[in-house]
Amino acid sequence: MNIIKCIGILQRYSSVIISTKRFMLKQSINHIMNKKVFDRYIRLPVPCNKVLATYFWIDGSGINLRNKDRILNCTPYTADAAPGWAFDGSSTGQATTANSDTSLKPCAVYKDPFRLEPHVVVLAEVYMGDGKPALTNHRKFCNDLCEFHKAEEPWFGLEQEYTMLDVDGWGLGWPKGGGFPAVNYEFSYCGVGAKYIAGRDVCESHAKACLYAGCDFEGTNAEVMFACWEWQIGTTIGIKAADDMWMSRYVMSRVSEDYGVVVTYHPKPMGAKHPGVGMHHNFSTKRMRSDGGFKFIEECIGRLEKNHMKHMKNYGNDEMTNRQRLSGKFETAPFDKFSWGMANRKASIRLPRNIKTVGKGFMEDRRPGGDCDPYLVCGLLMDTCLGSAPGGGSTKKC
Known part of the structure; x- marks a missing residue:
């Protein structure tokens, strides 16, 4: 077969893929409704x-x-x-x-x-x-702890990763029929250009809507996997970061409706050969942020290690899918093994590189899955590191 015939076949195949993609997107009834008609009524x-x-x-x-x-x-x-x-x-x-x-x-x-x-x-x-x-x-559990430890001024910063899917459940922009994007992961992270990212319109619409709503919305970036993104909430004091995360999830559900895109927080949406989806929790207290706070951070890490499996049972909506994500690959620590380290993204708990030098700072818990409940995770971090609130209730799986 000569080169001209090969090019012709590839062109026809590409047009079939594009046509199929457009057809699948049009299956979302929300996406194909006439927004100009809607706008006529919403402006009344x-x-x-x-x-x-x-x-x-x-x-x-x-x-x-x-x-x-x-x-x-x-x-x-x-x-x-x-x-x-x-x-x-x-x-x-x-x-x-x-x-x-x-x-x-x-x-x-x-x-x-x-x-x-x-x-x-x-x-x-x-x-x-x-x-x-x-x-x-789980909001009451978390809020009771925030109030009980008010003097400690607990701060939380949350990083929500997510994956955009077509309405058929396959990755947005991924080749139909089970194919994979022809993109090295090293180019997708914070990527620019149609070859490296998909769904920027959804991401930017979501960001503007969250800012308008009043969320402490801090930023966005494309993630390592094609059609995977992240947004950040906080750092804010007490319950607000978790409240804002649920509000921003609601906003994402509404925005993705308009675009005819399905958003999933599943920790391992595309299988073992592809990166997973997490929600890293950045946590600090007044003692951690004060001079000499590194010693208290080390104490908290010791408590987290002792309670590792208790946390793991509550760090995702489904323990098994988060176990698949925490495989030791794709910048994750193994599910069953606790670890911590400076600037180490393969550790359960990552500390900033300069924390020992300055003697204070925060910790990043990299274990929670993308579909975790931030009320539950934030509550457990306070419960383990600072102590339980009197009559504060219990978590669902402990």
């Missing part, structure tokens, strides 16, 4: 005493979000000003049909980046009919 003015409030919460899966809207007479600028609400917990995997009334307790209010001011988005905790937190409500 509403009475000055009517505010749309979108309540959202974590459902029984521990990772998926639900939401519903309520019309209020004025804008609630704080969680205390937002009224409580209820929903059918039996339809979200959180209650039985015979006892389905489940309560929503507002805990944070954000500006609505989709309807704009004066409308709001309300992050809510879920409580059962007996007044106890739902099984997937």
Whole structure:
């Protein structure tokens, strides 16, 4: 077969791939709806005493979000000003049909980046009919610890990795039929150019929406795997970083709806031969950040080592998928083995390179999977390093 015939076959094959990709994207009904028609209605003015409030919460899966809207007479600028609400917990995997009334307790209010001011988005905790937190409500556990250790001023910075998929479940921009991108991973990380990254529009739309909403949104970058990205929340004090992370996850769900893209936080979405997806947690306390704090950091690392498997059971929505991610490859530590080191991205706990020289700083816990609950991880870091809060409850798997 001569070179001209080969080129012709490759061109036809490429056109089939492109046509197939476009066809698959059009299967998202949200993506193909006429946004100009939607814009006509969303721009309609509403009475000055009517505010749309979108309540959202974590459902029984521990990772998926639900939401519903309520019309209020004025804008609630704080969680205390937002009224409580209820929903059918039996339809979200959180209650039985015979006892389905489940309560929503507002805990944070954000500006609505989709309807704009004066409308709001309300992050809510879920409580059962007996007044106890739902099984997937770990915010109370975390917040109790934040309040109990308030004098320690716990700071958290969260790094959420995620993968964009086409609606058929395959990587966005990946060749159809089980193929892999013809890109070395060394070029995708923080990459620029159509050959090296996919989905920048989603990433940038998400960033602007989170900033408008009021999240402590700190940055984004393309990750090592093609169509994999990361955004950062914090560093902020107390519960706010975890609240903002869940809000930014909600915003990502809404943005990806418009683009007809599926976003997954699965720790190992493309199999063993490709990098995984994590959520690194940066953590420090007043003692760690003060002169001589390195000694206390070493003490905390010792406590984390003793409680390694307790943490690992709670560092992802599914222990097995995070175990697949923490293989010792792709800048991860083995699941069953605790380690720490300076500037070491293959360690369970990484410390900044200059921390011993300056004698203070923070630690980065690299073990949590991308689908972890930051309330649970932040709570466990405080619980292990600083001590339990009186009557603070327990975690789901310990």
